[in-house]
Amino acid sequence: MNKKQLITQLSGSLNLSKADAERTFDTITNTILDALKGDDTVKIAGFGTYKVAKRKARVGRNPRTGEQIQIGASQKVKFLPAKSLKEMFNK
Amino acid sequence: MNKKQLITQLSGSLNLSKADAERTFDTITNTILDALKGDDTVKIAGFGTYKVAKRKARVGRNPRTGEQIQIGASQKVKFLPAKSLKEMFNK
DNA sequence: TTAGTATATGCAAATATAGCATACCCCTTT
DNA sequence: AAAGGGGTATGCTATATTTGCATATACTAA
Known part of the structure; x- marks a missing residue:
């Protein structure tokens, strides 16, 4: 499963547009990465x-x-x- | 950072209630886990x-x-x- | 089309792992 | 809010496994 397929599936489960699903997903990964960058x-x-x-x-x-x-x-x-x-x- | 803190932060970034932020987050992790369970x-x-x-x-x-x-x-x-x-x- | 990822190679050194107890942190439930 | 239970880190030894170096190619994804 690649990112596009994941986004498509999330779009359905979360009842969001694909664009919104992707934004949401990216926000999450970025939040995690930012914490990690802060050595957390x-x-x-x-x-x-x-x-x-x-x-x-x-x-x-x-x-x-x-x-x-x-x-x-x-x-x-x-x-x-x-x-x-x-x-x-x-x- | 633990899950609660992550959810709180996402709630702000995504402009969602904490409950919705958590539901969204759980949906994502579950989707990933389901794919992995299917050996994907x-x-x-x-x-x-x-x-x-x-x-x-x-x-x-x-x-x-x-x-x-x-x-x-x-x-x-x-x-x-x-x-x-x-x-x-x-x- | 361009960007990203997988593979393949040899090999030394770093790291994971196994069971289990302790300490501690988290998390859910009164 | 407090408490009990569950999850996780640590430390122990010896072996198994992984990592990551350069670089090109093949393939998949954006």
């Missing part, structure tokens, strides 16, 4: 937790040449599914 | 991809006792942040 963890009960994980610098490798490369520290967004999700998918 | 991958451009990862059975270990344990196959929801997110958090 976003916990959503029954769904999961979004957090910014700091990754240490390390040694990588160019798969083409095999040559070693130093990789700097970085950050990435992590999503930890809630317990209820885990159960939902393991029945 | 949910791709959201500019945000990320949710997918169900199948994990094979394997031998684990009880960290308390050190004892070996057989672990059954399981599934978990994974979120892969989009490229733009990665850039957003590494400037």
